[in-house]
Amino acid sequence: MTTTRVQPLVLVVEDYPDAREMYAAYLQFSGFDVAEATNGLEAVEKAEALMPDIILMDLALPRMDGWEATRRLKSNDQTRHIPVVALTGHALAGHAEGARQAGCDAFVTKPCLPDALVAEIRRLLESPPGGDDTGRGARRSMKRT
Amino acid sequence: MPRVAVPAVPVPGFEAEAKLALVEFLLTSIDLQDSARRALDWLVAHSPVTQAVVLIVEAVSNEMLLVAEHGVPNSAVVDFAVSRADAMHPLVEALSSRHPVFIEGLSSRYRVPLDARSFHAIPLRAEDDDVGRGLLLVTGTGPELEGDALWLARTLGKQVSRLASRQSLAETRFGQERMLLYSIINAVTDPILLTDTEGKLIIANSHAEKLFAAPEEASEGWRRAVGLNNMLFSAALSTSAVGTAELARRELLLVDPLEGSDLLFELLSSRAKDERQGTYVVSILRNVTDLARAKEEIEESYRTLRIAQAEVRDERHRLDLIIDSVADPILVTDEEGDIVLMNTPAERLFNAPGVENEAALRRVQGNGANLTSFVSNVLTRSGEQRYRGEIQLADPVSGRPLPVEALAGTILSEQGELMWVVTILHDLTEAIEKARLYEQLKEASQELEKNVQEATAELAEQNELLRRQHIALEQASALKSQFLANMSHEFRTPLNAILGYTHMLLNNVTGQVTDPQRKSLTRIDSNSRHLLALINDILDITRIEAGRMPLNITKFGVPDLVDEVMSELEPIIRRSNIAVESQMGTRLPPVRSDRQKVKQILLNLLSNALKFTPSGSVTMSAAYDARGNQMVLAVRDTGVGIAEEDQARVFEDFRQLDSSPARGYGGTGLGLSICRRLAHMLGGSIELDSRLGQGSTFTLRIPVKVKRR
Numbered sequence: 095m096t097t098t099r100v101q102p103l104v105l106v107v108e109d110y111p112d113a114r115e116m117y118a119a120y121l122q123f124s125g126f127d128v129a130e131a132t133n134g135l136e137a138v139e140k141a142e143a144l145m146p147d148i149i150l151m152d153l154a155l156p157r158m159d160g161w162e163a164t165r166r167l168k169s170n171d172q173t174r175h176i177p178v179v180a181l182t183g184h185a186l187a188g189h190a191e192g193a194r195q196a197g198c199d200a201f202v203t204k205p206c207l208p209d210a211l212v213a214e215i216r217r218l219l220e221s222p223p224g225g226d227d228t229g230r231g232a233r234r235s236m237k238r239t
Numbered sequence: 240m241p242r243v244a245v246p247a248v249p250v251p252g253f254e255a256e257a258k259l260a261l262v263e264f265l266l267t268s269i270d271l272q273d274s275a276r277r278a279l280d281w282l283v284a285h286s287p288v289t290q291a292v293v294l295i296v297e298a299v300s301n302e303m304l305l306v307a308e309h310g311v312p313n314s315a316v317v318d319f320a321v322s323r324a325d326a327m328h329p330l331v332e333a334l335s336s337r338h339p340v341f342i343e344g345l346s347s348r349y350r351v352p353l354d355a356r357s358f359h360a361i362p363l364r365a366e367d368d369d370v371g372r373g374l375l376l377v378t379g380t381g382p383e384l385e386g387d388a389l390w391l392a393r394t395l396g397k398q399v400s401r402l403a404s405r406q407s408l409a410e411t412r413f414g415q416e417r418m419l420l421y422s423i424i425n426a427v428t429d430p431i432l433l434t435d436t437e438g439k440l441i442i443a444n445s446h447a448e449k450l451f452a453a454p455e456e457a458s459e460g461w462r463r464a465v466g467l468n469n470m471l472f473s474a475a476l477s478t479s480a481v482g483t484a485e486l487a488r489r490e491l492l493l494v495d496p497l498e499g500s501d502l503l504f505e506l507l508s509s510r511a512k513d514e515r516q517g518t519y520v521v522s523i524l525r526n527v528t529d530l531a532r533a534k535e536e537i538e539e540s541y542r543t544l545r546i547a548q549a550e551v552r553d554e555r556h557r558l559d560l561i562i563d564s565v566a567d568p569i570l571v572t573d574e575e576g577d578i579v580l581m582n583t584p585a586e587r588l589f590n591a592p593g594v595e596n597e598a599a600l601r602r603v604q605g606n607g608a609n610l611t612s613f614v615s616n617v618l619t620r621s622g623e624q625r626y627r628g629e630i631q632l633a634d635p636v637s638g639r640p641l642p643v644e645a646l647a648g649t650i651l652s653e654q655g656e657l658m659w660v661v662t663i664l665h666d667l668t669e670a671i672e673k674a675r676l677y678e679q680l681k682e683a684s685q686e687l688e689k690n691v692q693e694a695t696a697e698l699a700e701q702n703e704l705l706r707r708q709h710i711a712l713e714q715a716s717a718l719k720s721q722f723l724a725n726m727s728h729e730f731r732t733p734l735n736a737i738l739g740y741t742h743m744l745l746n747n748v749t750g751q752v753t754d755p756q757r758k759s760l761t762r763i764d765s766n767s768r769h770l771l772a773l774i775n776d777i778l779d780i781t782r783i784e785a786g787r788m789p790l791n792i793t794k795f796g797v798p799d800l801v802d803e804v805m806s807e808l809e810p811i812i813r814r815s816n817i818a819v820e821s822q823m824g825t826r827l828p829p830v831r832s833d834r835q836k837v838k839q840i841l842l843n844l845l846s847n848a849l850k851f852t853p854s855g856s857v858t859m860s861a862a863y864d865a866r867g868n869q870m871v872l873a874v875r876d877t878g879v880g881i882a883e884e885d886q887a888r889v890f891e892d893f894r895q896l897d898s899s900p901a902r903g904y905g906g907t908g909l910g911l912s913i914c915r916r917l918a919h920m921l922g923g924s925i926e927l928d929s930r931l932g933q934g935s936t937f938t939l940r941i942p943v944k945v946k947r948r
Contacts, residue, residue, distance in 0.1 A: 110736070112733075
């Protein structure tokens with residue numbers, strides 16, 4: 095891995111392989127470099143090792159969950175600046191707030207179409223972290239009755 | 240009786256005998272004159288005395304009078320008297336002497352009942368007399384005094400003294416008797432008079448004196464009245480038949496000298512004949528003035544009595560009315576238990592007037608016997624004023640048992656003897672019936688109470704059961720919600736992959752797809768999206784029902800929100816041929832509510848309107864209801880409309896009115912159900928106004944300020 099790269103590096107943390115590989119494929123298709131982790135512990139290790147430009151973090155993870163992993167990354171001066179986009183299938187109340195408290199910079203509810211996810215990642219990379227929770231927009235677009 | 244003085248001097252037999260005879264005479268004589276004469280006879284016979292005189296002091300006139308003489312000329316003794324006041328008189332002097340005095344050559348100034356001027360004057364006195372009671376004057380014996388004369392003087396002195404004391408005694412007794420008599424006469428309240436036949440007053444008692452004698456100080460009127468009375472009295476006596484009858488009776492009207500009022504007397508006169516003093520008339524006046532008055536009074540009281548009797552009769556009548564008017568039987572019985580008085584209700588029980596039937600008469604007798612036995616009980620308890628008991632009677636006519644309460648009181652005479660027993664009977668039939676009913680009622684009430692208690696216990700049991708079931712249900716519900724939440728998550732993970740890969744294929748990520756492939760992929764995509772929408776809606780409902788959808792209250796403006804909703808559905812609006820416009824009311828206040836949920840409702844209502852309106856228009860309006868302090872948001876369309884009978888069902892779960900699959904219009908059939916739930920969460924409501932074929936209006940009302948629960 096080179097420290098200078100043309101394409102931003104996205105660390106996709108997801109234990110469900112189909113979803114992880116789908117996001118990875120679409121991100122690569124969309125012009126990103128992608129690294130993958132299958133649990134929270136691995137996510138922390140890879141983030142510290144690879145220093146990705148952004149992390150896509152599923153919250154329900156084995157060994158170490160996404161919240162804990164995010165807390166660790168955000169408490170590490172080296173990794174604190176890396177934006178974390180939380181990704182969860184749980185739309186129940188408390189998840190978004192828990193993610194925000196853990197230090198997540200954005201929150202995206204599954205299912206999230208790959209292009210919506212890419213749009214969110216691009217938005218975060220272009221604007222400094224701590225901005226508005228635009229993840230809602232992504233979820234909103236999915237709700238049609 | 241004075242002691243008989245035994246002669247001290249021995250005398251010859253004859254003389255001694257004569258002396259004894261004289262003493263005996265004197266002892267038996269009570270007459271002074273006789274005594275004096277006899278004594279002088281003896282002296283002259285037995286002594287040389289030539290002349291002798293006995294003088295005795297008369298107490299009233301205080302003079303010495305001559306009571307007996309011998310040998311003196313009449314001229315000397317006629318009217319002889321010497322006053323004791325003439326203290327210088329030798330005879331008066333001699334009277335005071337204790338010894339015989341020889342008076343010699345008495346001055347002719349003094350008159351003596353003797354011829355001679357010289358004589359012996361011997362005081363006649365008893366030994367204890369201070370002064371002589373008389374004198375014995377004797378002459379013919381010279382200066383020497385005969386012993387016989389001395390003895391005689393002594394004997395005569397004792398006799399004079401004895402008689403004097405005896406006389407005074409008699410006088411005293413007479414006086415006392417007179418006084419007594421006078422007192423008796425005075426004590427008689429009727430005036431009593433002793434008059435001569437002409438009515439001249441001799442003796443009168445004090446009551447008569449008041450009428451017929453006026454004292455010195457009497458007034459003129461008094462005197463005149465007394466004069467008049469005397470005149471009337473005299474006239475009455477003279478005209479009456481006093482002369483012929485022993486006792487005459489007539490009325491006499493006199494005047495009360497002090498009061499001036501008329502006094503009516505009954506005059507009783509009778510003659511009293513006295514041999515020496517002639518005829519007197521004794522009159523008794525009986526005052527009948529008071530008698531006349533008394534007669535009037537008696538008449539008056541008789542009249543009063545008759546009025547009182549009439550009043551008593553009235554009173555009795557009233558009392559009878561009162562007693563008869565009392566519904567309870569009242570009886571008065573005497574000490575024998577016999578009925579002396581009863582009112583009409585009592586008569587029906589104990590007399591049964593007009594009832595001939597034998598059974599009834601037997602019942603009347605039975606009632607009487609029961610009453611008698613009750614009254615005899617009362618009598619044995621004479622100490623008590625009131626006696627209460629129960630008697631079993633029977634109605635004479637019907638024979639119906641008649642239990643009565645009897646209250647008896649005794650009436651005593653002034654001497655405390657029992658006179659009557661008053662008994663009041665009170666019908667207990669009703670009371671007993673009431674008591675019976677009360678008992679029944681009480682039993683029923685107890686039964687009811689028991690039932691209620693049982694029911695309450697059962698209810699409590701059921702409540703407990705329900706409470707447990709409720710807890711179990713809540714737990715089940717929570718588990719269900721949790722299960723559904725988990726399930727939707729688990730659904731979403733594969734769905735996420737399906738949607739993602741379909742999307743990638745459609746975006747030619749894995750190479751160009753052919754048109755038929757694209758068509759199939761589009762079908763996969765739309766069905767996956769529908770499935771996702773269903774999952775999301777179920778999740779929403781689950782969250783609402785599990786109370787896990789919190790309210791996020793902010794203050795926001797309604798027009799901005801409406802613009803936002805319309806712009807979000809802009810692509811759909813653009814695709815349709817429908818005119819969509821908004822009508823915002825004036826002066827819309829900002830709303831404090833959950834903006835996201837209001838927006839979700841409006842999005843749903845607007846998309847529904849677009850969906851079910853093939854052509855025409857959709858209008859979103861907002862207005863403020865000041866009265867209810869509500870914001871009224873309405874979505875009106877000109878679409879297919881909803882039949883009235885179906886309007887209530889559109890808010891039910893999985894309900895789309897066109898039973899042909901919802902696919903025709905899309906949607907899950909849960910949208911309105913969620914909207915209604917959300918509206919309730921915000922304290923509001925959703926109403927529907929629609930007609931088939933003429934469009935629908937959904938109206939959301941929410942409070943301007945939501946209340947936090």
